[in-house]
Amino acid sequence: MSDRSYRFSHAITRKPSASIVAGLRAVDTGAPDLQLMLAHHAAYVATLRDTGATVIELEPLEAYPDSVFVEDTALCLPKGAVVMRPGAPSRLGEAAEMAPHLEALYGEVRRISGTDSFIEGGDILMTESEILVGRSARTNAVGIAELARLTADWGEVVREVHTPPGVLHFKTDCSLLDAETILSTVRLSSSGCFKGYRLIDVAEGEEAAANTIRFNDLVLMPAGFPRTRDRLLAAGYTVREIGNSECAKLDGGMSCLSLRFTPKA
Template identity: 75%
Template sequence: MSASYRFTHAITRKPGVGITAGLRAVDIGAPDLDLMLAHHADYIAALRSTGAEVVELDALADFADAVFVEDTALCLPRGAVVMRPGAPSRLGEAGLMAPHLAALYDDVRVISGAESYIEGGDILTTEREILVGRSARTNAAGVAELRERVADWGLPVREVFTPPGVLHFKTDCSLLDAETVLATQRLAASGCFDGYRVIHTAAGEEACANAIRFNDLVIMPDGFPKTRDILVAAGFAVRVVGNSECAKLDGGMSCLSLRFTPSLT
């Protein structure tokens, strides 16, 4: 099986002029919009090179972080779940994504509890389970509600914990194939990937742990040659894409798209 990394579709959103006001844990400088747009175009080209259909949504003027569409939804083979972001400034983004998902899925469900917060960046879906990392953006109520929403879709939800000081669970990991995860040493040391094959990021290159397996490609940020070589040596086809500007807003490869095979009949 390969439903967790083979897809026919992706949804992306163009970064807008408000991106300079995007959320960030540490201010290392404002992103350059023109360079971000160039990187975004390269990212979309990489997705399309696999034969996938990519839906490019317009920028949202009222939401500085809207380019990071992954946080708005969880897309699974049998349906999609609209998230409830833990950052107050991002709450409206999820509702605006819902109609686009409804055009492609028969079944779209919503995290709606007033105390529930959950973002897609904290969710790693494998062939056997959905791992959800508790973080500053995803709480216990959000995990519990997601478990209820997907209970009849055949994948159990397992709650894990994001390392202190790390924004999202997938900041430190990504899926490479049905049995293999790319992860930082600090996250793998927690034991959350017991039963999986783990490939560690090279020392000093922990920032590239957020990659994506999309059909036959592993798409990872440029600038991490040691980890790239590790992945190539392990037999993966790797495409590097510039990510310097999104990284200034704590964004990575997975953040920039929703990846799925729609269930619309």
């Protein structure tokens, strides 16, 4: 299980649909430019492939404007996958669309099925030793408890934490850099939820840089945050900057755009 949380053989992405202009957003800063988003997305997929991973790029789902953000639909673990139950009603159908693709890759796929359970992948940070799940407007305690039950026999330890007020997802404000290190905003790390981990804080005013992904030997981060980039470079990470201006208009970041995993043989 070593390096399971940042070394992967596979990723699943989904091309943005034309309906993305109707995607959910906490604050309306304008509709995303579809052509620019497509260009950013293509660069993201190419970067994942540069690491040697197999990237499965799914076709757009026009019926689901937010479906480019595939991470919210599932949690991929070494022993199997769990299909989520998104907290946004308009996104419930996205999880069902993802399930067959996971079933083609995994021997076992389980589902969050409780009608009172809500949980999205954006609230889940997997480390080498535990799964941290942030309660948020999209993920509730019932959903977290169901995930814990579903994964207990796989040897997983689920720990409930809290997403800062006004922040969409737990991973909006943090990401895993390696087995010991987490990149975080000060507003999240000051809660003490990362006790025992080494922390790198994003630069003040660059909170949107907290959502990166470590994928094999690369750290993918959104472009436009030079002081945080320099902190990562100084810490010895190999960084690749990806344009994210259009996804950011829909509260999306690097982790939201892929499911990352190594299927059990």
